[in-house]
Amino acid sequence: MTKFLAILKREYIQRVRSKMFILSTILLPAVLALFGIVPAVVLSIDAGGPMRVAVMDQTGKIYARLDEALANDEQPAGPAEQLRTGPQMPDRTFLFEQVPAVGSDADAQRAQLDMRLRNRQIDGYLILPSDFMQQGKAEFFNNNPGDVISGGVLRRALNRAVREQRLIEAKVDSETRQALFQPVELKSVDLGAPGEEREGNSIFILVFGVGFVMYLAILMYGQIILGAVIEEKETRIAEILFSSVKPFTLMMGKLVGVSLVALTQLAIWGAAFSGFALYGVSVLASRGVNFSVPGVPFTHYVYFVLFFLLGYFIYATIYALVGSMVTTPQEGGQLAMPIILILVVSFYLFLPVSRSPDSSFSFWVSMIPFSAPVAMTVRIVTQTPPFWQIALSLLIGFGTVIGIMWIASRIYRVGMLMYGKRASIPEALRWARQA
């Protein structure tokens, strides 16, 4: 045990102290902050002030509604809507000016508007033809057709204005109109244990998050584990180590040491993200948007952590196995490709499993160690399976981890005695037997 700890400690301290680790740990949150905050700030900068728009309303009814609709548009329906439209638009984007349309010659009016547009006295003009209420076709002339944001806002406001006007003409009173425009809110509620309501959507995001972080961690650290296993072969230290420790102790020490490095980094990043998220939520809250943490029972969080660890270790040990067979990280990289494939496939299994979490298909994929981490997590949040299934899945999974490490350490031991030779798969199997 002390030898195991010595190896683990060396592996951990050497890596955590390295410049690479310190840099990447700091850089990622910094870059994310940059990409997360800067665009929001940039978007909220309105370089040109409000857009001055002249409106030639040949229907004579819409102009008043338009102004009103635009004011309403600036208070989107719910948090989701608000998130989708992105950063808040400045309070008043448009400055309308009504151009008399009746009586005077329309063409002359247009020529004059063109002139004003060219002289930049206005930023655009809107023509609502007299059949606008029936045809619903309007024209918006402006200097900057690339400004999609303003175009979109204007279209929404017009839509609303026209609908409103049509309802007025249909003699619908203002109360009914308001009721008609009341947006719906779709809340997916799952009947869990009695007296317990869970919001499906955010839970799904949570599962997706667990799977995704696992996936990222494996992609990032698999290669490092592979390198760590090869290190002593490349530097010829393996022989001294094996005169002092068992290969299995060595491999486990390395695996756990590197994994703790990974978890340290993820924890730091996690803390940074939570910081951003809390900041984001508080900003949204100050604008009247409320978020609630999905109501997940505490045991589920424990399961998330356990299955995250399982998923990470299952794939990490395969990288260690590959490392035991090869002599350089480059060779290992090639051999590791199929691993990534299995990983991707098992990740996408969350779709069929989430649709029928109780099927026998779901049962089996949640027992197979390579797909269990994602599949079982999905099952736990959708229709929590009996405890024995969860326990069995964990048992099989961690048993597999130990088994793979045992095989890897045997291959490593024999492979080390044959420097400079990469093992073919049948050779590796023979080595595992004869060591």
Added chain:
Amino acid sequence: MTTDITVQLDRVSKSFGDFTAVKELSVAARAGRVFGLLGPNGAGKTTTIRMIVNITAPDTGTIRLFGTRIDAAIQDRIGYLPEERGLYRRMKIADQLRFFAQLKNLRGEVIEKRIDEWLARVKLPEWKNKRSMELSKGMQQKIQFLTAVLHDPDLLILDEPFSGLDPINVELMKEIVLDLKRAGKTIIFSTHQMEVAERICDDICLLNHSQKVLAGSLREIKSSFGRNSVAVRCEGGDGVLEDPALVSKLVRHADEAQALLAQGADAQVLLRRLIDSGARIGKFEMVEPSLNDIFITKVTEHA
């Protein structure tokens, strides 16, 4: 030291696929002595050592260390300097030594004390906090040696320990090895350089083609071969020394020659023939055969 014999190999064999690395080897290394495992490259020395330190297991036969079968506790009593050397390139020397000592279950303050002592002993104390990649090859080799002795092992196994060292450092290391021997440690010393082995080994085992050719105390082996070698310094008389009836092997050095007498040949006859041939003799001395001569004689005998 409870038993007189530290390492005992009994009919040990090991093969890799079709290749037999060690065949039916039985030897014993006695406590408090330097045991030389000698032979040309590929004779099976390294494989034998790897079996002793429990890196590979023999296919057949038994190995006993300190009177018992090898286990983890016994591994901690061994210090091993492999032929293939390596250190963690980016690790500081002190950290590195501490790590290897911990792998031998050495704990606490004593590690720090020994690190300082041993670094001073090999004259590298100022390198304590340098990374190993900053050290010269010879320095790295001395550090590597320290990883083998830091935990004060009872059995020290050195595979080609002097290769790549300059003469001054070879002397230094030799002194350390002999000091350890005086302190009662058993030392197994593997080399293909017979001259080196001749100077420090008490007992030897000659291996060739995976098999033991010869084993025993160096002194006894030498005396059993008798003084059948002559160191000659003379001018002229070349034809006489080349006569296969008298001399089976002739090695010429700068100003003298070493002649191994042919079987049944008499040194007195050789001397008389040289004088008769008119050669001027500066030196004519009966000497013990070198280990190299013995090895070559034995190997050719077996062939």
